[in-house]
Amino acid sequence: MATKKTTANTTAQTLVSTPAHKKAVVKSLQIDNQSAAVRTVRLQDIFTPDASNGVSSPTEQTIERVYVSVPATTLRVLTEEELVGVECLGTIKAIADAIAATCAITVGYDFK
DSSP states (O other): OEEEEEEEOSSOEEEEEOOTTOOEEEEEEEEEEOSSSOEEEEEEEEEOOOOBTTBSSOOOEEEEEEEEEEOTTEEEEEOTTTTTTOEESSEEEEEESSOEEEEEEEEEEEEO
């Protein structure tokens, strides 16, 4: 399982770029919020579908896959069992409700 880490930011931070014809399966999510306030973190799946019959120029899609609120000075770990079915087709990005260098976000993933 590969991992990628970033810090909380109000601008979406790229964690994983899924290769074409694969899915990224989120296996774990750890949010270490050592800031003085509650932080809300979302994992987004951003992708553009292939052209199909009737849709020659599909547009980029953004799907919210995970939404977690973490109390101040708390470590929250979501396990593989809690993340069953979280599969991403494109780029996985993390976005938070505030910029906080003291809030670390780590995602574990595999491709299938």
